[in-house]
Amino acid sequence: MxxxxxxxxxxxxxxxxxxxxxxxxxxxxxxxxxxxxxxxxxxxxxxxxxxxxxxxxxxxxxxxxxxxxxxxxxxxxxxxxxxxxxxxxxxxxxxxxxxxxxxxxxxxxxxxxxxxxxxxxxxxxxxxxxxxxxxxxxxxxxxxxxxxxxxxxxxxxxxxxxxxxxxxxxxxxxxxxxxxxxxxxxxxxxxxxxxxxxxxxxxxxxxxxxxxxxxxxxxTVPELGRKVLGKAYRIRLQAQGDPEALAEALRAIPGVTEVRMPGAESYEVDAEEDLRPEAAEAVVRAGGRLMGLEVETQSLDVIYNRYFQEVEHEAIH
Amino acid sequence: MKPSTERKREGSPWTGLWAVVGKEMADHLTSARMQILEALIVLTAGGTVYAAIQNLKTTIGQDRFIFLKLFTTAKDPLPAFVGFLGFLVPLIAIALAFDTINGEFNRRTMSRLLAQPIYRDALLLGKFLGGLFTQALVYAAIWLLIIGLGLIGLGVPPNGEEVIRMVWLLLATIVYGGIWQALAMIFSIKFRQPATAALSALAMWLFFLVFWDMLVGILAQVISPVRYGLPEEQIRFIQTGLALSRISPNTLYTEIIVALTQPAVRSLGLVLPSQWQGAILGTPLPWEQSVMLIWPHLTGLIAATLLLFAAAYVMFQRREVRA
Missing domain, CATH: 3.40.50.300 (P-loop containing nucleotide triphosphate hydrolases)
Known part of the structure; x- marks a missing residue:
């Protein structure tokens, strides 16, 4: 063809x-x-x-x-x-x-x-x-x-x-x-x-x-994720240790845009690229014990919802 | 990529026509609806013709056109078979067509159907022809049944003149069915609900069967009033009434039946005494002359069918596919 x-x-x-x-x-x-x-x-x-x-x-x-x-x-x-x-x-x-x-x-x-x-x-x-x-x-x-x-x-x-x-x-x-x-x-x-x-x-x-x-x-879905959400990767990690210090250490990694703490000993890191090694290193350096680490590619659901929220928002203003 | 400057669409509009015709005929001939109507018309034909044979047996040999009388002889309480045809044919035609298009939409088969490599032209014409061929088949079978009953009951074969007249009557009956089928088809495009389409078509049928003749009298009085009782006024009144009455396909069909089954009929309109001069009353016309007499009626019915079909075509082409 x-x-x-x-x-x-x-x-x-x-x-x-x-x-x-x-x-x-x-x-x-x-x-x-x-x-x-x-x-x-x-x-x-x-x-x-x-x-x-x-x-x-x-x-x-x-x-x-x-x-x-x-x-x-x-x-x-x-x-x-x-x-x-x-x-x-x-x-x-x-x-x-x-x-x-x-x-x-x-x-x-x-x-x-x-x-x-x-x-x-x-x-x-x-x-x-x-x-x-x-x-x-x-x-x-x-x-x-x-x-x-x-x-x-x-x-x-x-x-x-x-x-x-x-x-x-x-x-x-x-x-x-x-x-x-x-x-x-x-x-x-x-x-x-x-x-x-x-x-x-x-x-x-x-x-x-x-x-x-x-x-x-x-x-492609990752492309759309980058366009809509501005950050294509979300890293979830579980770690024991001082929450303040760990969050601070994660925020300090270049390329990280946001760090949230959805629950005890768990962190969500939004990043521009796959920063899993850097995140693990930061946790260990800050004296934390890393229990779990995974990266979540942005799901189409999230992209879709976020995108239509944004356009609706634009339409109102 | 440039927009094509060619406005014409490619490919024959009749691609797939015969597939549609075949499917429609198969559907009609096996449907319960059609079987009921077929039973009805067979019973009517059998009953009226049997009664007619009882009457006609006494006059065999005196009448040249005894087979034509099978269609027209009434014996109380049964009316003649042609009397039944006048309203059974529209009923069959409407039953065949009232859900032909909206049924496809309701079954959600329309978009799947139109996604096949056929044009809408083929679908609409195929559905019309499928119904018309079904009618032709049913009526031809009835005609043969009547002739068969006549052969057994009367014991004489029909003569050539009679056969030709019966064939013309069959053709006229199919054309008459066609006009009602086209009308019902329009309603099936116009209305989404098959019940609405059926009732609208039946309302039209009832209107022309019962009410139109009543209205004609009133309308003719308004258009060409008889004020002083002059003969000119009365002639004009009668002619207006006749013209109005012929708008109804029922009237046209009835006149066709009269001219074809009664060879002695020389005119379907008003005849002045001066026009009778030299005519030998009661002598039958040859079939060519009777056909000449109904030619305008026949072409009128065909033209009306074509107009109705054209209207259906335009409506269907403009209809959006999405339900």
Whole structure:
């Protein structure tokens, strides 16, 4: 595959009357990447996804998916991109296999090819045993897996998923994330939107934060941590000894921005880099007994909450 | 990256059309809703035609068009089969279409469907054609059933003239079904709730079936009043009434039935005595002439169907996918 981004948008804008759902979006997703779109409800994630699929027309700007224009060449785009909507529905009165056959027909697959792909997809999501049961009898998790099978039928180069883990039980979510990693391993580019930040953090190569229709921040999770929190590392340590002296010693280390004492004999150190050796040394020098030491990379949860607190704060003032 | 200057979208709008048609027909033909209606229409056809045969048995050999009479002969308490068709056809058409679009939204299958490589054109037309072909199939089966009953009951085969007229009647019935299907489809795009769509379509049906004829009398009196009782005034009044009445698809269909099943009918409008000159009353018209008589009705029905479908198309294209 060439170096051109798989998904690219320039100045993409969508207005519903006076309301701007997406404003001047510039996004690039590279081949084989898992990209996460994050943001509160109504911040423009779903609208962006619909524009990328050609399901809604942008007011301004350009989008390219695999080099095709979704507005003018939607069939080319939709033949290569699998889309899992946030609430995926099936025809209850048909069996799982019949539902997939319809999808295969809409994709113009010849019959033997369609049957082979359907078997493969059902097996992959673990539904081959209930393939001939009516979808009306399926649980939420099974429908969700059928939704994934439905995308796999067309052997997509790109998969776009809207809130894919919402409503899944922990077991289901784990299996689903495993499946996504497998797809990435096959070189499929994945764009997903989500609220469930720890899951996004686990699987996404890069994430983008949406706020009121604008993509505010893009990058890997540590990059975002540095941008939003200004300090990417939080070191937790437990030590016995004079609290005042220990805190003083930790503060004195170059690169440490803050030291807190959340409880007895425990300290939290915010630092610009991983200063674990220096912290250990400082504790020992100050006469303390080091009991525990660990570094916590900033979680996406913290970044997200902090970021949106800040923008809300800015908006008020 | 430059915005494409080409305004046209690429690819055929009919990609996937036949997949949709096949799916819709399979759905309709297996649905409980359709099976009930099929049972209803088969019972009606069987009952009325059986009653008609009892009546007609006495006149075999005296009438050239005895098979056409199967459709039109009523025997108390049963009305003729064509009488039933006038309201059963809209009912079937509405039942096929009232939840065709909003049903997809409610089942949340719409976004998944439109994410497949097809245009909305194919989806809408496919759904319409799927319903229309289902209707065609059902009516054709009923026609064959009636002819079969006639063959057994009357013991004579239909003549060529009768067969041609019955085929035209079948075509007209399918077109009549099409217009109601297109109307119900509009409501299924307009209203999110299938129940609202069904009731609105049924209200339209009831309006044209029952109330329109009452209104026509009043409206014609307002538009072309008969003040002094002059013949010109009365002719104008009748013609206004006729024109208004023909806005209703029911009227058009009824007139089509009359012209096709009664070959002796020479005009569907007002005929002045001067126009009768030279005519031998009671002699049947050849089928070509009867078809000429209903040609405006037929084209009118088809045109109205196309207009309704175009309206549905515009509404559906503008509809946002997200529910």
């Amino acid at each position: 060439s170096d051109a981004p798989v998904i690219e948008t320039v100045g993409l804008t969508k207005k519903y009357g006076e309301f701007t759902a997406v404003k001047d979006l510039n996004l690039e997703v590279q081949a084989g990447e898992i990209f996460g779109l994050l943001g509160p409800n109504g911040s423009g994630k779903t609208t962006t996804i619909l524009m990328l699929l050609g399901l809604t027309e942008p007011t301004r700007g350009v989008a390219r998916v695999l080099g095709f224009d979704p507005t003018r060449q939607p069939l080319q785009v939709k033949a290569r991109v699998g889309y899992l909507p946030d609430q995926v529905g099936f025809y209850d009165e048909l069996t799982a296999r019949e539902n997939l056959i319809y999808t295969a027909k809409l994709n113009g697959l010849p019959r033997p090819e369609a049957h082979a792909r359907i078997e493969e997809a059902l097996e992959r999501v673990g539904l081959q045993e209930v393939a001939d049961k009516r979808v009306g009898t399926f649980s939420f998790g099974m429908r969700h897996r059928l939704g994934v099978a439905d995308i796999l039928i067309k052997r997509p180069q790109v998969i776009i998923m809207d809130e894919p883990t919402q409503g899944l039980d922990p077991q289901g979510a784990r299996e689903f994330l495993h499946l996504i990693r497998g797809l990435k391993g096959e070189g499929i580019t994945i764009l997903l939107s989500s609220h469930l930040l720890h899951q996004v953090q686990e699987i996404c190569d890069r994430v983008g934060l949406f706020h009121r229709g604008t993509l505010r921040l893009v990058g």
